[in-house]
Amino acid sequence: MGDLKYDLIIIGGGPAGLTAAIYGGRAKLRTLVINKGTVGGLVNTTREIVNYPGYAQISGPDLMKDFKKHADSFGVEFSRDEVVSVNFSQEDKIICTKKRKEYMAKAVIIACGSEPRLLNIPGEKRLQGSGVAYCATCDAEFFEGEDVVVVGSGDQAIEEGMYITKFARKVTVIVLHDEGVLDCNKVSAERAFQNEKMEFVWNSTLEEVLGESNVEGVKIKNLKTGRSSELACQGVFFFVGMIPSTHFLKESGIGMDSRGYIPANDLMKTDLEGVYAVGDNRVKYLRQVVSAAGDGATAAVAAERYIEELNAFNTSVLKNDKQVLLLFFNALNNESLEFSTLIEEANQELSEPYKVVKIDTATKKNLAQKYDVKIVPSVVVLDRGQEIKRLDYSMDKEKLKAQLR
Amino acid sequence: MSLEQLNAIKFEEIIYDNLESCLVIFSRKDCHVCKEVVPLLEELQPNYLGKFGFYYVDVEEDKNLYQRFSLKGVPQILFFKEGEYQAKLVGAVDEDKVIDKIDEVLES
Numbered sequence: 001m002g003d004l005k006y007d008l009i010i011i012g013g014g015p016a017g018l019t020a021a022i023y024g025g026r027a028k029l030r031t032l033v034i035n036k037g038t039v040g041g042l043v044n045t046t047r048e049i050v051n052y053p054g055y056a057q058i059s060g061p062d063l064m065k066d067f068k069k070h071a072d073s074f075g076v077e078f079s080r081d082e083v084v085s086v087n088f089s090q091e092d093k094i095i096c097t098k099k100r101k102e103y104m105a106k107a108v109i110i111a112c113g114s115e116p117r118l119l120n121i122p123g124e125k126r127l128q129g130s131g132v133a134y135c136a137t138c139d140a141e142f143f144e145g146e147d148v149v150v151v152g153s154g155d156q157a158i159e160e161g162m163y164i165t166k167f168a169r170k171v172t173v174i175v176l177h178d179e180g181v182l183d184c185n186k187v188s189a190e191r192a193f194q195n196e197k198m199e200f201v202w203n204s205t206l207e208e209v210l211g212e213s214n215v216e217g218v219k220i221k222n223l224k225t226g227r228s229s230e231l232a233c234q235g236v237f238f239f240v241g242m243i244p245s246t247h248f249l250k251e252s253g254i255g256m257d258s259r260g261y262i263p264a265n266d267l268m269k270t271d272l273e274g275v276y277a278v279g280d281n282r283v284k285y286l287r288q289v290v291s292a293a294g295d296g297a298t299a300a301v302a303a304e305r306y307i308e309e310l311n312a313f314n315t316s317v318l319k320n321d322k323q324v325l326l327l328f329f330n331a332l333n334n335e336s337l338e339f340s341t342l343i344e345e346a347n348q349e350l351s352e353p354y355k356v357v358k359i360d361t362a363t364k365k366n367l368a369q370k371y372d373v374k375i376v377p378s379v380v381v382l383d384r385g386q387e388i389k390r391l392d393y394s395m396d397k398e399k400l401k402a403q404l405r
Numbered sequence: 406m407s408l409e410q411l412n413a414i415k416f417e418e419i420i421y422d423n424l425e426s427c428l429v430i431f432s433r434k435d436c437h438v439c440k441e442v443v444p445l446l447e448e449l450q451p452n453y454l455g456k457f458g459f460y461y462v463d464v465e466e467d468k469n470l471y472q473r474f475s476l477k478g479v480p481q482i483l484f485f486k487e488g489e490y491q492a493k494l495v496g497a498v499d500e501d502k503v504i505d506k507i508d509e510v511l512e513s
Contacts, residue, residue: 036441037438037440038437038440044440061435098499098500128478128496129478129481129493129495129496130477130478131477131478133477133478135437135438137436137437138433138435138438138478138479139436139477141464141465142464142476142478143477214475214477
């Protein structure tokens with residue numbers, strides 16, 4: 001099992017995961033990226049990226065190939081596999097995959113991105129691949145000369161819709177908002193309005209996809225009038241947003257909001273020690289390649305420092321020849337600070353039989369938990385990592401010394 | 406092991422002349438979902454050597470084949486037995502679904 005132990009495991013190989021991998025590899029961490037499909041994630045579905053600094057124009061797959069190559073150059077390992085369950089309750093995090101491998105890591109970065117949201121309307125699932133589609137690059141060509149409906153008005157919906165007009169006779173976009181209002185960027189909106197093959201149905205949503213073995217039409221509901229109408233078409237493309245692919249974490253105890261996004265702080269730390277969330281997996285303002293990359297860098301550096309502290313603790317405490325006084329304090333608690341000074345004095349006066357290691361419970365919650373420390377100050381006496389006793393709290397130096405002899 | 410690619414002539418030969426029990430994935434190079442499904446088939450293929458065939462059709466190179474089955478998207482895995490179309494799997498399928506479907510087709 002030794003070869004399945006890593007310093008850093010990154011779940012997901014999109015821009016956030018690959019950037020984290022570059023930083024992890026460069027920091028000489030033994031780094032593994034577990035990614036289920038082609039490396040690059042959802043960026044692979046983007047034909048044209050014009051807002052990644054340094055690249056005036058590049059395709060999604062090409063940009064991701066560059067990211068991957070960069071990560072390779074730092075010795076990062078890759079595994080094409082899918083994570084099915086995790087156990088983050090111990091210091092060594094355990095990750096189980098579909099190929100029945102059990103990996104261990106000191107730190108984990110969750111970067112598994114998101115997947116298209118389904119509307120879950122009648123006919124949507126049944127007619128997948130028979131007219132219902134989610135990827136224009138993949139499927140637009142199958143609708144040559146036919147009528148296509150696009151649902152949604154974000155960047156993806158409008159840009160993909162325009163791409164479909166290259167093949168289809170007509171593209172009808174179903175928009176939730178009032179006439180003239182699209183969720184996409186202004187440049188794309190203008191282009192779409194000028195496109196002769198694009199038509200818009202406002203204030204509306206899709207109720208049902210109609211058809212026996214192939215899509216024959218859709219039922220559209222007008223949200224203002226409440227009335228339904230039918231429109232004949234051969235294809236329906238859904239671009240109604242994304243949901244994070246974090247379902248495999250449900251049992252892990254990690255904090256998530258109702259939609260599956262993971263709250264993380266400015267260090268990308270989640271509420272679990274040593275576990276970070278980045279890119280499309282976390283609650284955030286902007287979801288772009290550049291911001292995902294930024295997240296990945298931050299998380300990898302935070303993870304590196306966390307691992308460093310972990311290793312330092314292991315060598316200074318668990319492998320020390322001397323017995324160790326693990327002193328838990330809290331900077332906001334004066335009593336615990338005074339006590340810590342007193343302990344150091346007592347230890348010195350006895351010509352230092354112990355090594356004193358101070359732990360701030362405010363930042364080292366996992367250690368407080370590990371040693372079951374609930375109040376400060378507390379002192380745990382360790383001999384080669386094994387707890388041999390706990391000191392009784394006293395501000396009387398002689399009483400303390402007596403306990404240390 | 407990569408999947409053997411079929412053109413229209415080869416397709417005819419394997420499915421309808423040799424009556425082979427097999428699956429055919431209809432795919433294209435720039436489809437990201439296909440890139441997830443194809444490697445999965447490549448890994449499964451050796452387990453079925455001599456029992457069940459695994460083939461690949463590129464819809465850009467062989468348009469007439471997907472038109473014949475009136476497919477409206479990729480990836481789609483079509484299953485054949487004794488010269489007859491049996492079933493299909495659409496989109497991002499996982500290993501288990503493919504294995505189940507192969508068993509189903511072999512047992513039918």
